[in-house]
Amino acid sequence: MTSATTAGRRRWAPYLLLAPMVVWLLAFFLSPLVTLVMGSLQSGSFQEGFVFTFEVANYVHVVTTYWPWFLRSVAFAAIATVCALLIAYPLAYMIVFKSGRWKYLLLVLVVAPLFASFLVRTLAWTTILADQGVVVGALRTVGLLGPDQWLLATPVSVIAGLTYNFLPFMALPIFVSLDRIDRRLIEAAGDLYASGFRAFRRVTLPLSLPGIAAGTLLVFIPAAGDFVNAQLLGSVDTQMIGNVIDSQYLRALDYPTASAISVTLIVLIIGLVALSLRRARTDELF
């Protein structure tokens, strides 16, 4: 074999190795995405058929008509993310540091709800937040809810559903990053005069930031596009952008509008994520 052919083969090798992944990405990621974008620039109707006319007006229509839904979805998702963080962090912390030999069992329990169908999980909240239920009863006793007020079919129940459904996705990354922390670092902090809380604040918390960042993304991004929780736990005033896409696509059969809303949502989420990542600068942590 001449040196020329081996050199030639070496040039092809990286491409061949990349090929399967590229094909997969093209087929399952890039091509649906491009189809979506192309679809969003079509016009027509289901009856007459849709034709590609580079209809940018679709986007104008979408933004001017549906910006309240975009705003609401981002707000709900953001609140749900914060709630998930506030619940998942102490939970993960307990499991990692305080649970001894029950650690992995408890971890499985945190993930276990995901094995039930999301329908069952979400509908369970109609029982938890029922008008005659414990939660509403307690809130009424304390005076936070009037006798004519309820929790279901309000933003509270939708956000509660979102938080609950995505909690494991916040807990798991935080668990992983907390678990990875070398315990000796915490010992060292104590050796250097940091009390338990101070050691947490100056060592544990900063070292778990990558987990928090990952969890935030894993919760916020799908929550912003969610429609199930609003559908089952919401009301007319709590519909999210996901519900709008659902109705435009399935019921009104207005594919261009549905596609345009989808693309706008993707761009919006990417924009928000990029902005927050830039601010957090997590890549500089280590």
Next chain:
Amino acid sequence: MTATEQVGVVSSEVGAIEGDLELRGLVKRYSGTTVVDSLDLTIPSGQLFALLGPSGCGKTTTLRMVAGLEQPDEGSILLSGNDITQLRGFRRPVNTVFQSYALFPHLTIFENVAFGLRERRASDIKRKVERILETVELSALAQRKPAQLSGGQQQRVALARAIVNEPQVLLLDEPLGALDMKLRRQMQYEVKQIQSDLGLTFLHVTHDQEEAMTMADKIAVMNGGRIEQMGAPEELYESPRTAFVANFLGNSNLLPGIVLGHESELAMIDVAGQQVRVPSARVHATDQSVFVGVRPEKIRIARDHDVAAAGENELAGIVLDSSYTGIGTEYVVEVAGSNETVKAFVQNDSVRERLAPGTSVRLIWQLGFTFALDGSQDPHAGEGTAVGADTQHVAAVGARGRAARRKRR
């Protein structure tokens, strides 16, 4: 709560640190095993004190109890006369240099070193940190992160981070273990320098007997949760009181013998039918049955016709094996009339032929280098557990010799 109250007794100036560290009757048990067995120890201030022993002897546990990372089951710890046993770890004026360094990966070197100072809200942090970084010669790397430093540099950061807090006692948990030979020797010297320059009390835990002997002012040899012997390195090396100490520090020959009697401050001991004299003060045994000890490098090998002087002991023997180690030659000599072997280490300081196996020789050494230990203990205790290849090598040579002898017979 002021910084002072928070941390217990703290002095404010380097060099004026006072107070001994006293361990009284410390006991620690883990699931049934007693890891530290009623330990009594006083570490005088301003010294570099080494706690030396093989893995599992309890030395690290003892260190962690002083640091406050473990709670003793019994006993107490006193610092400058104050009982700190019940004091939480982060309140003790004690700092540790960990074996793994435990540098905070998310902080710069500066912030790592400043950590303790910040927690105590000390004054003038910048100056103190810069000064200590200069001492360990890492000023240029102050803004880097630990991951960007080499092992040796990280070790110095760990040292600086502990020292900058001017603790009453600095605990070092085998801090040089992860370094290569050359760097380790260098760091041994540097650590010792820093300790004596600053006059701080160091408690240095290690399993490396060479390291302990090089650095320490005083050594306590630990075995099985107890202290076998404590004293200055020379004292431990030249006058061990147990077989463990004799074998753990360097190498030793231990020959079984019977005490025949004493006369003029010498003990007469029968070793394989030959007589050996041991200064009575160096007999650390009460019974008749003893082990006579002399270290290999103390022995000179003489040919048959050489004669021992009055102040020397002499044993006749036959060379079994020899090996050349550059610096010297190790001989394994079988004591005449017995199965016992003696290792002798002879420096190659003159041009001389190597003695061939089978040669009759005389082993001669000065009386004052002999010691006798209680005959009921295991003569091999402490062997092979010390860092230092010599022990293993000689043991292998001895085994070869014995095998060769068996073949001959």
Next chain:
Amino acid sequence: MSSFGARRQLDLSGLGGMTRRQVMQLAAVAGGSLLLAGCTTKPTGVAPSNGSSSSDQIIWSNWPLSVDTEDDGTIPSLVEFEERTGIRVEYLAEINSNDEWFAKVQPLMQGGQGIPASVISPTDWMGGRFISLDWAQKLDKSKLANAKNLLPAFQSPAFDPTRDYSLAWQGWLVGIAVNTDVTGKDVRTVQELLTDPALKGKVSLLTELRETTGTLMLANGADPGAFNDDDFQQAIEDIESARQSGQLRRFTGNDYAADLSQGNIGACLAWAGDVVQLAKDNPAIKFFIPDSGGVLMEDVLMVPTGAPDTEAAHKLIDFYYEPEVAAQVAAYVNAVCPVAGAQDAMASIDPELADNPLIFPDAEEMKKMFTYKPMDLDENQARQSAFDKALGL
């Protein structure tokens, strides 16, 4: 000394003389050309070709639990069908909503491949859409001897007046479901439902366009089978005022069942069949056809174009028009049964159900039931959009 080793750069230059940029461009063009194929879409593309292979297995696309089902999941009527004809039927419970199911099958039908099911049972208006798109086969009436058992009331629905393409499967009546424990009384009128202050915040309507607007139009005196823009607009405005007054809590699919049982909802629009089930467990739950009339929808039996086995499909449809079989199904599903003679057959299965007017309505009862007019795709889109706006979308 840096502990991060230098990473070897992947040398992507010089592939067959092309630069990296050119390779990427090539990939983009190749990928892009694949997609342009699917760029223009028309609903009536190539119609799938009909199959008539006599296989011994067919698929029946239907709603979940819309057929007699044992606790262990076996379907006795299909077992019997297989014993008789040797044809095994796979009951594919894939229709959870007409719109969702349409979105799933539409690309296959449009692309000309057809769907794997030989019999489909969507709701009448979706069946009508299939017919208008030429996606439904004309039934061979000579092979449907039992079709004569179709009750007169079902014989000429607006979406398929000559029953050339379909037979009725189950009738779904929409009315008012009440949890009397919550309301303390019966609720028989839509007016009450939407305006009675005692029910404030305890009312829900259905997310389905026809069921909800149909019922509300009836309450205003309009005929859902022949309404105009004003009638429809009025219904939308009624929904709006109910929402603004706080009367209306939310819109539901059939998840009203949970809310109703727990008392979160006191009264709502619901499907009769569901409520009959609920009432068995909780006698406080009742169903009323509104005084102004209720909307009647039907699920159909149709054979899509491109069906793998049209012969077997006809046999299946014919089978379910035997009165005994129809009664067996009705005993489980509890929907309006469109097969004559089934009521008599029911007497020997479950006499109580034989007398149930929600399953076997007599002529008087039928007078209270109205069907919704069929709408073409454009009108459907307009009405649906207006309705969805009222839903908050």
